[in-house]
Amino acid sequence: MSAPPLAPVTEADRTLHADVTAVLAAWPAPNPGQAAVREAFLGFLAARPDATRRQCAPGHITASAVVLSADRRQVLLTLHPRIGRWVQLGGHCERTDRTLAGAALREATEESGIDGLLIDPVPVHLDVHPLTCSLGLPTRHFDVRFRIIAPAGARPVISHESDDLRFWPVDDLPPGFDRADRELIAAALGSS
DSSP: OOOOOOOOOOOOHHHHHHHHHHHHHOOOSSHHHHHHHHHHHHHHHHTTTTTTTOOOOOOEEEEEEEOOTTSSSSSEEOOTTTTHHHHHHHEOOTTSSSSSHHHHHHHHHHHHHSOOOOOOOOEEEEEEEEEETSSSEEEEEEEEEEEEEOOOTOOOOOOOOOEEEEEEEEEOOOOOOOOHHHHHHHHHHHHH
């Protein structure tokens, strides 16, 4: 069985790939489990120069944002139309993204409609999960998650990417939020 073909790689892809690799190599994983996930990400990046492209069928790097209110008492979540449940903001890297943190900030701004978001460029959590995304084929998202703080009084605006969008109290998250989701929120709060 041969390896899946590589998606065409451009100079912009190489720049983003190098940034993702450097960010993850320097990341101080908070526990052994997250350190093991980081090593899996780095192995995937070493094997796939197209890992930041959504066309990379075996999986691809994605950038997520845990958007917290200015007082860090609420988290902004989207009711994802394809997944059908509440999740953090974020998504695929684009060719215009020069850095992974920039991709997360772009996604958060686009999906929230909030200007003035502030990102911590150090990831707070990593996760790999299987799903069927825009390729229409089963794949994996190698998701790097960042903490973003919204300005005081920020009001989100629902876009075409959400069925609903709202701030939830960090201690009263929506139904269907599982242990992994709660771990992500705790990681974002713990890195304040």
